[in-house]
Amino acid sequence: MINMCYNFENVKKAYEDQLKNYIKNSLIPNLSSHANNEVVKISMKKLANLGFGYLVDSTLSSITGYYKVRDWIEELLKEELQKSGENKCCNIVLCDYPEEFEISMREIPYYVNKVVKFNGVIISASYPCVLSKKHLYICPKCGRIKEVYFSELFWDDKVFCEFCGGKMEFANVMDYENFQELVVQDLSDESEYYGIEKNPIVWYCGAKPYYFGHVKITGIVREVPRSSKSRIYELIVQAINVEKLGVEKSLINLTEEDVKNIKKVAKRGDIIDILADILIPPLLCDDAIVRKAILIQQIAPYLEDIGKINILLVTEVGIDKTAILKRIGNIPGNNFINIAALKEEELATPYDKRSNILGKFYTVCGGVIPRTLGVLCIDDFNENNKLSTKLSEAFERNVLTTNKGSFYCVPAECSFLCACYPKTKFRKFDQKKSIIKQIGISSILLKNFDLIFPIRDIPDKDRDEEVAKYIFLKYINSDNEEIEGYDYVFVDVGGEKIKIDFEFLKKYVVYSRQITPKITDEVIEKISNWYDEMRKNHYITAKQLNTVIKLSIAVARAKLKECVDEDDVKEAIDIIMHYLKQVVYNPKKGIIDVILLYKNKT
Ligand SMILES: [Zn+2]
Structure with missing residues (x-):
């Protein structure tokens, strides 16, 4: 590892003229002329290509190295701007590294001092703080001075004079940095329970704080000792950039070909019906309007400023509601749970209290709700009144608050598709009574649904034969081969045949979520x-x-x-x-x- 602390003055001498030239000739001409406090992104790829590879490596070698280089560039930029008569402040962000790794959170330990990118949901955030970054030390013997970065924060060893070897004394704080600590949870993780150790801690020094939501983090993985004497290191991610994600940007990549096909089939007037039949095969639910409503819910899981579309299905016992919900749970960003057997902490709850590096305690929360970005499918909704009542707040808002021990707040950006049987003797509707009286859900919850659909199981000779045929076909297709007309269809668009299956549906849903139609x-x-x-x-x-x-x-x-x-x-x-x-x-x-x-x- 390069020892920046002792060589940085020499580094500065060696690179200063070259770097000034770069700033004067390449960077400044591209700045917008009036903005103060502008964020200036410095491409590390470009710097490496210009022969500043050593500086790029230094920023990767340690947090101190990163800030030394960054602050130095900022200083030089300020000087050059002043020379040309401009007196403005710029915030430098070092980004666009020659090597950046798209990883999942589990892989973080393998990328120490490397630039990683991963998606996650913020489950806890500290308030923004100001941190003393640069400290001035003085040698009492020879009077020399030295700048030390983050000395207390990262438990650096005592500071010694490079010339006489004497122990230096802290003199002054020279610079501060905005700072926020975030705890981020993996979205793609499929296991039921999330231990705290899986949630990386992100240290973010940025102007704008983040409190909740789904984000893409770009950062450098760092090892930080737990205390000055500890040999136990924790991994944290020093964030370079935090980007807020909408549901549309999560989890699935679309190729150009995908987008082309999506746009083609969208021109068909019956596209919603075609997709709805793939989402929920008519064999599972023969009500075309219900299928359509559920498809539309997938496409608009959360409309900014307008809200969510929440749906309740009340199905008779012959309808396989679980199969319907599980299928929809496979759409990117969605999740499936059965509430009857669910523990409260699996839904949304604080499960640990921890301190951040500033010594303040705050709550870390977990569960399926913060993890769900699209639609949360909840089975047996009327089988756990305590939990379902608790959920009612999340139906209308994008946070869920509770008061267990202390007040806490969980992000709840998803919408809800719930299903249950009627609470009647044979789980069949009594035609003489009002449906509402048979659902067994209190009005507090019921009024929060946008749509409530009863689905009856009416014996129908043709349909029953179809079901039997499908089950038979599946049975003889032992390797789970897809069956045309059931698992996929070909649609005709201007003479071209395009295959629409569940994979295509997923892509269509993700793509269409990015469209924001205007309302006149x-x-x-x-x-x-x-x-x-x-x-x-x-x-x-x-x-x-x-x-x-x-x-x-x-x-x-x-x-x-x-x-x-x-x-x-x-x-x-x-x-x-x-x-x-x-x-x-x-x-x-x-x-x-x-x-x-x-x-x-x-
Ligand atoms: Zn000295």
């Missing part, structure tokens, strides 16, 4: 007209109005449209009416009445 005044008027008309004879509330807006945007998004149009609104209204007519219809008055939702007690 005409469309808003159309929706409010519907609302006014409905309110004349029936009783619905702003919640249903909001659902129609969310669904309209999601339908347009599913068709990769730039703007929401009247057709999308019509489809959205069809979906919500399918719910209202079945679930909150008051036969005595002959009207739709959402008050029924509020009258339910369990």
Whole structure:
């Protein structure tokens, strides 16, 4: 390892002129002319190519090395700017290293002092602090001075004078750095329980703090001793960049060919129905509107500023709700859980308290909710009232708070697809009674769903034969081969045949989540007209109005449209009416009445 502490003055002498030239001729001409406090990204690839490989290596060798080089470049940049009459501050970020490794969190131990990139979710964050970075030491014997970086923080050995060997004394703090500590959890990890040791700690020195959400971290893996005398080292990631991720950027890579095919099939008017049939085979649920609603939910798991679409399925015992939910749990960013047997800490909970390096205690939380970025599929939703009630906050907000020991906050950016059987004797609907009374979920929770669909198991000779045929085909296909018409279809787009299977569906969902269709005044008027008309004879509330807006945007998004149009609104209204007519219809008055939702007690 290069010993930066003792050679840095020599390094400066050797590289200064060259570096000044680079700053003057390449860096400054590319700065925007007015911005103060601008973040200036220095490409380490470029520096390495220009012959500054030694400096690049120094930034990798230690945290001290990184900041020495960074601060020096910042200093030179400031000088050069002043020469040209500009008096502004720039924040230098060293990035774009010649070697950067895309890894999963588990691989972090193999990349010490290397640049890594990984995705995760912030499960805990310290408040932003200011940290003393550069310290001035003086030798009492010969009077020489020396700059020391992060001396206390990283438990450096005592500082000795390079000339006379005397023990130097701390004199002053020369510079400070914004600082934040984050604990990040792996998203792709499939195991049920997450131990604290798997969650890397990220030290981030940046202007803008992060508190929760899904992020892509670029940073250098560092070994840091636990204390001045300890020989036990902890691995932390010194973050160079923290990028907030939306659900669309997570977990799946699309090739150019994928995007081309997605755009082609999106032109078909029936694309939502085709995809819905792949998401949920009609064999599992023969209600086409329900299949469509669930597909649309996948495409709009969380609409910024507008909210989530949450769906409850109440299925009779002949419907394999678990198979439906598990299948949907395979969409990128989604998860599947059965709430009946779930422990609270698996859902969302603090499981440890730890101190950050600043000595303050804060809570680390875990569980499936912070890990889910798309749709959380919850089976047997009415089998655990304590947990499901706890969830109700997360239905509307993107955080979940609780008060166990101390107040804490868990990110909950997902939407919810829940399923349960009716709480009746044979898990069959009683046609004479209101469906709501048979669900067995309190009104507090029920009113938080945008859509509630009963799915009946009505014997149907043709369908039953189809199911039997499919099971038989699967049985003879021992190596799990996919069956055309069931597991995939070919669609015709302008004479070209494109295969649509579950893999294609995943890609389509991920791609379409990036589309943000605009909603025009005409469309808003159309929706409010519907609302006014409905309110004349029936009783619905702003919640249903909001659902129609969310669904309209999601339908347009599913068709990769730039703007929401009247057709999308019509489809959205069809979906919500399918719910209202079945679930909150008051036969005595002959009207739709959402008050029924509020009258339910369990
Ligand atoms: Zn000395």
